[in-house]
Amino acid sequence: MDFNQSPLLVIWEVTQACDLACVHCRASAMPERNPAELTTDQGYRLLDEIRTFGDPLMVFTGGDPLKRPDIFDLIRHSAGLGLRTNISPSATPLLTASAIDKFKRNGVSRMAISVDGPDAGTHDSFRGVAGSFDRAMFALRHARDIALDTQFQTTVTRRNMNKLGQIAERVAEVHSRMWSLFFLVITGRALADDDLTAEEYERVFEFMYQISKIAPFDIKTTEAMHYRRYVAQRMKAEHGITEETINTRGVVWRTSGVSDGRGFVFISHTGEIYPSGFLPVSAGNVLQDSIVSVYRDSSLFRILRDTEHREGKCGVCEYAKICGGSRARAYAFTANYLAEDPRCIYQPSMAAAHA
Numbered sequence: 001m002d003f004n005q006s007p008l009l010v011i012w013e014v015t016q017a018c019d020l021a022c023v024h025c026r027a028s029a030m031p032e033r034n035p036a037e038l039t040t041d042q043g044y045r046l047l048d049e050i051r052t053f054g055d056p057l058m059v060f061t062g063g064d065p066l067k068r069p070d071i072f073d074l075i076r077h078s079a080g081l082g083l084r085t086n087i088s089p090s091a092t093p094l095l096t097a098s099a100i101d102k103f104k105r106n107g108v109s110r111m112a113i114s115v116d117g118p119d120a121g122t123h124d125s126f127r128g129v130a131g132s133f134d135r136a137m138f139a140l141r142h143a144r145d146i147a148l149d150t151q152f153q154t155t156v157t158r159r160n161m162n163k164l165g166q167i168a169e170r171v172a173e174v175h176s177r178m179w180s181l182f183f184l185v186i187t188g189r190a191l192a193d194d195d196l197t198a199e200e201y202e203r204v205f206e207f208m209y210q211i212s213k214i215a216p217f218d219i220k221t222t223e224a225m226h227y228r229r230y231v232a233q234r235m236k237a238e239h240g241i242t243e244e245t246i247n248t249r250g251v252v253w254r255t256s257g258v259s260d261g262r263g264f265v266f267i268s269h270t271g272e273i274y275p276s277g278f279l280p281v282s283a284g285n286v287l288q289d290s291i292v293s294v295y296r297d298s299s300l301f302r303i304l305r306d307t308e309h310r311e312g313k314c315g316v317c318e319y320a321k322i323c324g325g326s327r328a329r330a331y332a333f334t335a336n337y338l339a340e341d342p343r344c345i346y347q348p349s350m351a352a353a354h355a
């Protein structure tokens with residue numbers, strides 16, 4: 001795909017309303033909907049325009065999308081346009097078996113559910129509501145039983161980094177196609193004490209790399225672009241193969257180069273157009289601006305896609321094209337989205353630095 005023209009993923013935060021109060025919530029979600037959310041008709045128009053990108057993956061997220069009474073109309077419209085449509089609901093009493101059946105009936109191709117621990121004790125303390133682990137597992141099992149694809153999402157923090165092996169067993173148990181590991185960017189309610197050090201990232205990457213060899217599901221990361229660097233290093237060391245060969249292998253490489261604003265665009269509940277949900281710098285608003293023009297031509301998105309425009313070690317790194325570092329984390333730490341990723345341990349070689 002030419003990421004200068006089209007994103008791989010379009011994420012629309014349809015609402016920030018949610019009945020959970022997760023300790024690391026990006027959206028700092030609240031129980032009530034914001035009256036300034038995009039309306040149903042504005043949503044239809046947005047989806048129509050997103051379709052003109054071509055064939056991006058359309059993801060409805062929140063908050064909790066089920067807090068919008070028109071969510072099934074929006075899903076139907078998206079799927080009716082031919083967009084591959086995914087949804088990321090919260091595990092609350094709104095997520096009933098009949099809601100999941102309705103997702104499938106209206107054209108959802110995959111449902112993503114967040115589970116941050118292998119048991120209720122770990123997960124519920126994270127999510128702030130007792131019973132949410134059981135609801136999440138119920139939803140995943142029900143989807144499995146009706147043959148709706150699922151994505152199992154885990155936010156990796158110091159609370160659960162030593163329990164990832166047990167969580168992986170849960171992923172296999174519910175037959176999820178994908179285990180998506182989110183790494184913290186200190187925004188919203190995310191707590192600095194939960195953030196991993198650069199050394200801890202490497203330990204988690206080694207676990208992911210080893211389990212990816214035997215797991216019956218794919219593994220991908222969000223806001224840990226340097227996992228691709230880690231895999232490239234390990235594969236070269238183990239097999240002596242080149243980056244070109246690596247690029248043809250596995251899901252890590254299908255998303256190679258994707259980062260905030262590069263293959264990725266996020267629309268907030270009020271229509272702001274961000275490079276990602278973790279990089280809340282607006283390049284426009286869908287109520288006034290064309291999302292296609294903003295993605296392709298705004299100075300913000302253009303500079304984020306240009307790997308020549310990186311500072312610090314990300315600016316001289318030989319892995320910049322497949323990694324490039326988290327622009328969102330750089331921004332959260334320094335207010336400069338071009339700075340180096342402060343959670344990457346790698347030191348680019350001197351040859352790369354002087355090239």
Ligand code: SF4
Nearest residue numbers: 314317323324325344
């Ligand atoms: S230095 Fe930057 S570009 Fe290089 S691997 Fe680390 S995060 Fe990626």
